[in-house]
Amino acid sequence: MAKQRVLSGVQPTGNLHLGNYLGAIRNWVEAQSEYDNYFCVVDLHAITVPHDPKTLAADTETIAALYLACGIDLQYSTIFVQSHISAHSELAWLLNCVTPLNWLERMIQFKEKAVKQGENVSVGLLDYPVLMAADILLYDADRVPVGEDQKQHLELTRDIAARFNDQFANPETPVLKVPEPLIRSEGARVMSLTDGTRKMSKSDPSEMSRINLLDSPDAIAKKIKRCKTDPIRGLSFSRDRPECTNLLTLYALLSNQSTAAVAAECQDMGWGQFKPLLTETAIAALKPIQEKYKEIIEERDYLETILREGREKAEISANDVLGRVKKALGYSKPL
Ligand code: TYM
Numbered sequence: 001m002a003k004q005r006v007l008s009g010v011q012p013t014g015n016l017h018l019g020n021y022l023g024a025i026r027n028w029v030e031a032q033s034e035y036d037n038y039f040c041v042v043d044l045h046a047i048t049v050p051h052d053p054k055t056l057a058a059d060t061e062t063i064a065a066l067y068l069a070c071g072i073d074l075q076y077s078t079i080f081v082q083s084h085i086s087a088h089s090e091l092a093w094l095l096n097c098v099t100p101l102n103w104l105e106r107m108i109q110f111k112e113k114a115v116k117q118g119e120n121v122s123v124g125l126l127d128y129p130v131l132m133a134a135d136i137l138l139y140d141a142d143r144v145p146v147g148e149d150q151k152q153h154l155e156l157t158r159d160i161a162a163r164f165n166d167q168f169a170n171p172e173t174p175v176l177k178v179p180e181p182l183i184r185s186e187g188a189r190v191m192s193l194t195d196g197t198r199k200m201s202k203s204d205p206s207e208m209s210r211i212n213l214l215d216s217p218d219a220i221a222k223k224i225k226r227c228k229t230d231p232i233r234g235l236s237f238s239r240d241r242p243e244c245t246n247l248l249t250l251y252a253l254l255s256n257q258s259t260a261a262v263a264a265e266c267q268d269m270g271w272g273q274f275k276p277l278l279t280e281t282a283i284a285a286l287k288p289i290q291e292k293y294k295e296i297i298e299e300r301d302y303l304e305t306i307l308r309e310g311r312e313k314a315e316i317s318a319n320d321v322l323g324r325v326k327k328a329l330g331y332s333k334p335l
Contacts, residue, residue, distance in 0.1 A: 002036070003034065003035050003036040004034075004035050004036070004143055005035065005036050005037075005038070005140055005141050005143070006028070006031075006032075006035040006036070006037040006038065006142070006143045006144070006145060007037075007038045007040070007135065007136050007139045007144060007179075008024060008028060008038075008040075008144055008146060009039065009040040009041065009042040009082065009135060010024065010041065010042065010063055010067075011041075011042050011043075011045045011046045012041050012042075012043050012056065012059035012060040012062065012063045013046045013049070013059070013202050013203070014059075014203075015062075015202070015212035015215075016063065016066055016212065016213045016214075017190075017200055017201075017202060017210040017211060017212050017213065018190055018200060018210065018211045018213070018250065018282075019147065019189075019199060019201070019210070020202075020213075021213055022186075022190050022250075022253050023146070023147030023148070023187050023188050023189070023190055024145060024146055024147055025066075025067065025070045025072075026070065026253075027145050027182070027184055027187070028072065028077075028145055029070055029071040029072060029073075031145070033073075033076050035076070035143065036076075037072075037077035037078065038077070038078050038080070038139050038141070038314055038317075039067055039077055039078070039079050039080075040079070040080050040082045040135065040314070041060050041063045041064050041067075041079075041080075041081050041082060042082045042132075042135065043056060043060045043081055043082055043083045044082050044083050044088060044089065044131060045082070045131060045132070046059070046060075047124065048122060048124040048125040048127075048128050049122075049125065049203070050120075060081055061297070061300075061303060062297070064079055064303060064306070064307060065296040065297045065303055066213060066214075066289070066293055067079050068296050068303075068306070069290075069292040069293035069296055070213075070289055074306065078310045078313050078314055079306055079307065079310045080307060080310035080311045080313075080314045081310075082135065084311045085138075085311060085314055085318050087134075087138055087315070087318035087319055087321075087322040088131065088134050088318070089131075089134075090322060091134035091137065091138055091318075091321070091325060092127070092130050092131040092133075092134040094325055094326070094329060095130050095134055095137075095160055095164070096127065096130050098160065098163055098164050098167060098168075099130050099133075099160055099163075103156060103159065104126050104127065104129060104130070104156075105126070107128075107129055107152060107153070107156070108152055109128075109149065109152070109153070110125060110126055110128065110129075113125055113203075114126075129153045129156050129157070130160070132153050132157065133153075133156065133157040133160045136154075136157050136179050137157065137160075137176050137177070137179075137321065138317065138318040138321045138322065139314070139317050139321070140177040140321060141177065141179045142177065142179060142180060143179065143182045144157075144179050144180070144181055144182060145181075145182040145183075145184075146181065146182070146183060147183070147188050147190075148183055148188040148189040149189070150181075151181060151183060154179070154181040155181075157179060158178050158179065161176040161177070161178045161179070164325070164328075165178075168328040168329060175324050175325060175328045176321075176325070186249070186252070186253060187249070190246065190249070190250065191242060191246040192204060192209040192210065193208060193210065193211070193224070193226075193227035193246075194206055194208055194227065194228050195209070195228060196241075196242030196243035196244075196245070197242050207223075208223055208226055208227070210223075211223055211224075213286060213289055213290070213293075215286070217283045220279060220282050220283050220286070221279045221283075224275050224278055225275060225279075227243070227247070228243045229243050229244065229247070229271050230243055232244070233270055234267055234268055234269070234270075235247075235266040235267065235269050235274055236248075236266075236267060237249070237259060247274070247278060248262050248263070248266060250278065250282070251277070251278050251281055254278075254281045254282055254285040255281045
């Protein structure tokens with residue numbers, strides 16, 4: 001039986017942090033042998049907020065190199081850059097015309113990011129989820145592994161696909177495959193180090209709020225040393241202790257232990273004992289990724305070959321789906 005198809009992506013805005021890793025990439029790596037995977041670097045999404053043209057290409061390569069460094073295996077997975085395949089932009093336009101505006105206005109992430117942008121908020125930011133739907137639907141993806149914050153965008157993708165099929169296809173021969181989200185319970189929402197009630201985010205102005213995958217051991221130690229805690233003695237997973245719960249969760253995930261084992265190990269600890277333990281664990285978990293990253297990023301030709309081959313393979317699926325969509329919409333073939 002053919003393997004189910006997986007598609008996911010990360011934006012090349014700033015550094016990848018532990019939220020991106022534990023909420024998404026690590027899960028891609030763990031499950032990759034079960035699926036036929038497509039992982040893209042979503043650089044078209046990166047310009048929905050102000051960006052620096054001087055660093056976009058290098059940031060895109062960094063993310064692709066980090067996919068490999070985290071363990072994405074080309075035997076099971078295809079890695080490519082979203083902007084290298086023009087079908088993404090084209091399908092986004094076609095889907096724009098079947099997506100009601102009020103579906104986009106309801107998106108929580110748009111509302112949150114739009115507040116920060118004020119008058120300068122772009123149409124692209126509003127349209128971000130339609131481009132994301134195009135990314136997914138172009139590959140007939142069965143599953144989309146993401147963190148909790150993307151759940152609403154995946155529901156929208158499902159709604160857009162269903163609406164398109166409803167309007168332009170026979171029920172027996174749908175044009176677009178309706179995908180399922182794949183959101184794990186652990187790590188799906190890694191919180192900020194400076195506020196346990198907010199998610200760890202690339203757009204947080206404070207570097208102290210997140211641990212980046214490429215942070216030096218010193219930077220990791222400093223961030224954990226200064227991170228927000230609470231004055232209660234003995235550590236526990238508890239709804240009333242967001243910072244404590246987040247730090248214990250990070251420790252459990254990075255040391256590959258169950259929450260029950262961590263709860264038992266840390267129940268009598270104070271922060272003075274726990275923080276060095278978490279620091280040591282985080283540094284050790286990131287060390288192999290950082291070493292591998294260094295090797296890959298120094299071999300530019302290798303990375304370029306992977307991205308070129310990835311594009312060639314991904315383009316086949318993308319162009320096939322785009323052709324189906326255009327046919328269903330009634331377009332003629334180019335002469
Ligand atoms: P991005 O780059 O913001 O996030 C990449 C992935 O990291 C997850 N994530 C988190 N998980 C747990 N805790 C956190 N604090 C945390 N922060 C981020 C995100 O859920 C995501 O899985 N819109 C997507 C990019 C995208 C995409 C796609 C994803 C574009 N097209 C198609 C899947 C399929 C995003 O927000 O990326």
